[in-house]
Amino acid sequence: MNIVTIGRGSIGGGLAALWRKAGHDVTELGRDGGDATQADVILIAVPGSQISDALGRVTGVEGKVAIDATNIMPVRQGDFPSYAHEVQAFTHAPVAKSFNMNFGSLFEKVAEQRVRPSNWYVADDGAVAVTEQLIRNAGYDPVRVGNLSQARDFENAVWLLMGVQPVGGVFYRFAVPGEL
Numbered sequence: 001m002n003i004v005t006i007g008r009g010s011i012g013g014g015l016a017a018l019w020r021k022a023g024h025d026v027t028e029l030g031r032d033g034g035d036a037t038q039a040d041v042i043l044i045a046v047p048g049s050q051i052s053d054a055l056g057r058v059t060g061v062e063g064k065v066a067i068d069a070t071n072i073m074p075v076r077q078g079d080f081p082s083y084a085h086e087v088q089a090f091t092h093a094p095v096a097k098s099f100n101m102n103f104g105s106l107f108e109k110v111a112e113q114r115v116r117p118s119n120w121y122v123a124d125d126g127a128v129a130v131t132e133q134l135i136r137n138a139g140y141d142p143v144r145v146g147n148l149s150q151a152r153d154f155e156n157a158v159w160l161l162m163g164v165q166p167v168g169g170v171f172y173r174f175a176v177p178g179e180l
């Protein structure tokens with residue numbers, strides 16, 4: 001898959017490394033922007049307050065399936081129903097909200113775990129297949145917890161992970177009986 005990450009920090013750069021290991025062709029863009037025309041999917045991994053600014057500097061995003069990993073820390077900005085909807089205002093295509101509920105600081109440790117950690121996500125139906133593949137390729141198990149209409153509530157739920165110890169981050173797992 002050809003992937004363009006908009007943001008190349010902990011999340012954008014961390015996922016780029018994992019996805020390259022899985023065989024994908026990944027281009028990382030920073031605040032200078034760039035072009036996403038060749039992308040099969042784009043990842044948005046910039047500060048939540050910078051989504052429109054960042055997408056405004058990238059050409060070729062129209063029609064691209066997007067995975068939005070932004071979160072509302074320290075406080076939500078703007079008037080869109082959710083940050084994922086702000087992304088969709090640029091792409092006009094299916095969007096998933098994923099990796100916003102996972103710690104970038106732990107990406108390098110995912111592969112060492114006894115069982116795959118979960119990755120909760122919400123998505124438009126048209127973004128499910130590619131999102132699940134890229135979640136698996138990053139070493140997590142995808143758990144769809146809703147549709148994109150629930151993105152705002154999902155974004156607001158980040159406090160669930162912010163309050164846990166250790167502050168360096170945790171994995172979590174949803175499992176069906178018999179899996180644990």
Ligand SMILES: NC(=O)c1ccc[n+]([C@@H]2O[C@H](COP(=O)([O-])OP(=O)(O)OC[C@H]3O[C@@H](n4cnc5c(N)ncnc54)[C@H](OP(=O)(O)O)[C@@H]3O)[C@@H](O)[C@H]2O)c1
Pocket residue numbers: 006007008009010011012029030031032033044045046047048050053054055057069070071072073099100101102103104105
């Ligand atoms: N860190 C985590 O564990 C974690 C977990 C879940 C979700 N998130 C969310 O994921 C997003 C990225 O977090 P991060 O930890 O990866 O941040 P980070 O390490 O600080 O990286 C931020 C990236 O955003 C880019 N950027 C900043 N302003 C920009 C702009 N106006 N236009 C384009 N690009 C811009 C930076 O570009 P340059 O490279 O040019 O500086 C950098 O590549 C945030 O919304 C964060 O809340 C983070």
